Amino acid sequence: MNIVVIGIGLIGGSFAKDIKKLNPRSEIIGIDKSESHLDEALALGIIDAKGDYGSLASADMVFVSIPVNALMQELPKILDTAGDETVVVDAGSTKSLICQVVANHPKRRNYMACHPIAGTEFSGPSAAIEGLYDGKTNIICEVEKTAFKLQERALAVFQEIGMRIRYMNPEAHDKHIAYVSHLSHISSFMLGKTVIEKEKNERDIFDMAGSGFESTVRLAKSSPDMWTPIFEQNKDNVVETLEEYIQNLITFKKLIEDNDFERVHQEMSNTNKIKQILKGIPLTKK
Amino acid sequence: MNIVVIGIGLIGGSFAKDIKKLNPRSEIIGIDKSESHLDEALALGIIDAKGDYGSLASADMVFVSIPVNALMQELPKILDTAGDETVVVDAGSTKSLICQVVANHPKRRNYMACHPIAGTEFSGPSAAIEGLYDGKTNIICEVEKTAFKLQERALAVFQEIGMRIRYMNPEAHDKHIAYVSHLSHISSFMLGKTVIEKEKNERDIFDMAGSGFESTVRLAKSSPDMWTPIFEQNKDNVVETLEEYIQNLITFKKLIEDNDFERVHQEMSNTNKIKQILKGIPLTKK
The missing domain is CATH 1.10.3660.10 (6-phosphogluconate dehydrogenase C-terminal like domain)
Structure with missing residues (x-):
């Protein structure tokens, strides 16, 4: 699997670590506005390479773990450049506005709105830990708006890293x-x-x-x-x-x-x- | 050493466990208003025997770990029956009223007002854990009112179980x-x-x-x-x-x-x- 993680801190870094452990042959590309975070993630072996939005077209899965204000700005652009077969998931702690901002996006079916309830009080790539998601809950919103095949792919990954899935609407x-x-x-x-x-x-x-x-x-x-x-x-x-x-x-x-x-x-x-x-x-x- | 623990829950039980570990030959007598707590503490090996206030006269040290309202009522009676060479310490989370209630007690010099800052959210003898006090702070109030020889004995015990000592007045x-x-x-x-x-x-x-x-x-x-x-x-x-x-x-x-x-x-x-x-x-x- 070809995976791009956007925002390579505690949440994105821990996700990358689990993927790499379960599928050592996955290629994980990191994107982050902080060059030093990217260098740190590379040095720690959390990502295999640095990338940019040009890397999204060929990705099987894009995991977006950036602050929710940045998410509002970036998610539409990410969907613009994602491939037709790419599933984009986010890890934002709010869901209503995020879902609204892409509600009419032509690639809405490539997006699955997620909130993995996991974390610690620390941040940055060095805070990333293996097994962070094991046994934790992932709230998925508006699942019916995601293409069925892409739902399946993302759910298989979440299941592999040990998450329980709960479906809910963004307002609830x-x-x-x-x-x-x-x-x-x-x-x-x-x-x-x-x-x-x-x-x-x-x-x-x-x-x-x-x-x-x-x-x-x-x-x-x-x-x-x-x-x-x-x-x-x-x-x-x-x-x-x-x-x-x-x-x-x-x-x-x-x-x-x-x-x-x-x-x-x-x-x-x-x-x-x-x-x-x-x-x-x-x-x-x- | 002959030690009596009054109130054999998390705090008193953990104290008894540490004493027993450090000095296997100490005799630890338990007093508790709950007979089932005493039975449990005996069964768990936390105390060697059940006792009553008659046991206090020959004790080297009495550790009183009961709720602070009970402490207000019991502490004067405990001092009444304590031996002349007994040091009585408490573990109450408040200190002003406790110090006031025994301020004029004829055996005030046998009492050392303590607050070991240690605990968990659990209670009862089964919640007692070894090493609870290791590295924790023990606040001692009005130390000058305790007989010097008895201060020394209690401080030696607190040092043995790993506590740091801080002196403070009850109001502070x-x-x-x-x-x-x-x-x-x-x-x-x-x-x-x-x-x-x-x-x-x-x-x-x-x-x-x-x-x-x-x-x-x-x-x-x-x-x-x-x-x-x-x-x-x-x-x-x-x-x-x-x-x-x-x-x-x-x-x-x-x-x-x-x-x-x-x-x-x-x-x-x-x-x-x-x-x-x-x-x-x-x-x-x-």
């Missing part, structure tokens, strides 16, 4: 992903901000921080270049989840202020059921 | 721990609540949740019995941290609503420095 994807992903990132960033602001003159205080703080604030290490356009594209859903989250925090604070610790206990007990829910979430092996 | 402890621990727990519980409420009729949605969500919501599995009294005892500090956190969330939401994505990016970039800060936090090996 964006609504639910705001809760289970975008909100977590904002809660973590704002937790980090609150603590850094308060403790900026007291460096020793972080000696007091344990693994619980580390876990809760982990996502605040994430890339602003990646996350700003996600919040922009999913603005309405993100604002709605934030409103509900803020309201829950205000209510909880009020219970503490009112010394209603019976209800404080009850709120936490009710939320403990997250234990059962989390059992179903596959973790990244590091 | 409670203020800072609200930021780096108590707030993380509330942000996580309310994140869990927001998502569960929204998605209660859509079980499949949790297929969309990745390891980022899992990490951010991990603390929402914590025990309400342990955390309710912590929030109660540290009410003023917790309310203050919550107010700042809520304000930061409101500001961030406003930036998104106003389409000021340059500042959204900047807020996240500024918070990325948490990477450097987190490098200093020792993680629990599981």
Whole structure:
């Protein structure tokens, strides 16, 4: 298989690593706006060669893993130059606007809208890891708009790297992903901000921080270049989840202020059921 | 050494395991209001025998790891029955009220106020793990009020199990721990609540949740019995941290609503420095 990965960071690099491991004879061409990322990916053996959009015509599969604002600009151009038999998949964390921007593209049938739910808080080619996608969920939107033969090819690859497939429409994807992903990132960033602001003159205080703080604030290490356009594209859903989250925090604070610790206990007990829910979430092996 | 552990769950059980590993000839007596916890701890070999407060007079060290509301009631009684040469240490996550309740106790010099910053989101004797304290910080408050010989004995034990010691007054402890621990727990519980409420009729949605969500919501599995009294005892500090956190969330939401994505990016970039800060936090090996 001849595969082109556009955006050779954590997501694209991990995809390339899995492909190479499963099919050592695949040729993987990398495209990235950062020349140093490309050099790094070459040196790490993640890609076999550097390419450009001229490489797309003969590709069996193009995997596009770039920030969602760049995706909006590049995806139509990528489809313009893709071959008639090329399947183009993306890894964008939003789906509605992405699907809209190519809705009337003459090569819409060459595109499969995907969101592989996988990642870590790190970025760049050196963050790429083998097996990142194993056991993880890949949300596919508007599958009926992709040519059947091309669906099959992409699905076979996703199956090979161990992904579970779920089908969803772009609006439902964006609504639910705001809760289970975008909100977590904002809660973590704002937790980090609150603590850094308060403790900026007291460096020793972080000696007091344990693994619980580390876990809760982990996502605040994430890339602003990646996350700003996600919040922009999913603005309405993100604002709605934030409103509900803020309201829950205000209510909880009020219970503490009112010394209603019976209800404080009850709120936490009710939320403990997250234990059962989390059992179903596959973790990244590091 | 003759050691009594009062409250034989994750914290007390892990302490007992380390003591036993380092000093196989130590006798460890367990006290717990739950008979089934005691039976479990005996069966797991975490303790050598069950005891009661009559066991305290001849103990070299008493480790008290019970919820902080129980600690307020029990600590004076524990000191009443402790021997003249017994050092009593606690593991409470709040320190001001605990120190106040024994401030004028005739055996105040037998008590050393401690907060070992270690734990997981699990509880009970079966959650106890070896090496939990290795490389972690133990905050000691009002050390000057503990008899010098007894300080030495307790510090030797903490050193043996690998803890770093930091000295702090109880008020400073409670203020800072609200930021780096108590707030993380509330942000996580309310994140869990927001998502569960929204998605209660859509079980499949949790297929969309990745390891980022899992990490951010991990603390929402914590025990309400342990955390309710912590929030109660540290009410003023917790309310203050919550107010700042809520304000930061409101500001961030406003930036998104106003389409000021340059500042959204900047807020996240500024918070990325948490990477450097987190490098200093020792993680629990599981």
